[in-house]
Amino acid sequence: MKTRSDFLTLELRDIRLSDLPSLESWGAAIDYARYMSRLSPFCFDGSLADQNRSFVWFAIVVDGRDSGTVWIERKPFQKDVGVLGILLARKSLFDRGIGRAAIRRAVTIARNALGVSSVRLHVRQTNLRAISCYRHCGFRITASAETTFPDGARIPFHRMELDLAAGVPRHASPSPAHEVELPRVSGK
Numbered sequence: 001m002k003t004r005s006d007f008l009t010l011e012l013r014d015i016r017l018s019d020l021p022s023l024e025s026w027g028a029a030i031d032y033a034r035y036m037s038r039l040s041p042f043c044f045d046g047s048l049a050d051q052n053r054s055f056v057w058f059a060i061v062v063d064g065r066d067s068g069t070v071w072i073e074r075k076p077f078q079k080d081v082g083v084l085g086i087l088l089a090r091k092s093l094f095d096r097g098i099g100r101a102a103i104r105r106a107v108t109i110a111r112n113a114l115g116v117s118s119v120r121l122h123v124r125q126t127n128l129r130a131i132s133c134y135r136h137c138g139f140r141i142t143a144s145a146e147t148t149f150p151d152g153a154r155i156p157f158h159r160m161e162l163d164l165a166a167g168v169p170r171h172a173s174p175s176p177a178h179e180v181e182l183p184r185v186s187g188k
């Protein structure tokens with residue numbers, strides 16, 4: 001018989017201004033610049049006044065401990081398109097299905113709160129873990145290109161998109177606490 005200790009609990013809670021100092025330390029803990037260039041939504045200007053209108057933005061809470069962040073923001077000139085960003089704050093959390101569960105929850109909430117009909121992201125082609133996670137959530141590669149960073153580094157990336165017309169992603173049933181349980185060891 002499975003008991004509660006066989007599961008991780010995962011909850012999304014709205015980001016608060018008091019979380020902002022933690023973002024830098026979450027990012028630093030995984031050397032985030034290797035994977036991504038931002039720790040907050042592009043539209044974030046220091047105010048959360050537009051939270052749940054222009055963007056949804058959460059702390060990912062695993063077994064009661066703040067463990068990363070996920071957001072979806074509306075594209076300014078394509079308001080039915082959401083843009084996703086995510087990071088987990090400890091490498092020990094990677095590859096346990098937490099990312100995909102957090103994304104599924106965030107997508108469901110964003111669809112209802114923001115009215116988006118698709119979600120998009122850009123991912124470096126070297127980030128095979130993230131690409132696999134996104135594929136598990138239903139994202140598909142829709143374009144590939146290369147960008148040049150200010151230091152001259154050339155970074156190939158994919159654009160990936162999730163079309164929500166097909167329905168709510170698997171395991172995404174709404175719950176008021178935004179809480180789901182994941183097997184602690186396997187069975188993602």
Ligand SMILES: CC(C)(COP(=O)(O)OP(=O)(O)OC[C@H]1O[C@@H](n2cnc3c(N)ncnc32)[C@H](O)[C@@H]1OP(=O)(O)O)[C@@H](O)C(=O)NCCC(=O)NCCS
Pocket residue numbers: 030032035036086087088089093094095096097098099100101122123124127128129130132133136188
């Ligand atoms: C990307 C991220 C959110 C994914 O969350 P996660 O909980 O680790 O992902 P999941 O466990 O849901 O899925 C990871 C999948 O990648 C696979 N994977 C891991 N390393 C891999 C590699 N080198 N090559 C191919 N697949 C790989 C895992 O095996 C797993 O797939 P599986 O379940 O089919 O075995 C998380 O790893 C993270 O925060 N990474 C650092 C920041 C980052 O990259 N953010 C995204 C920027 S676009």
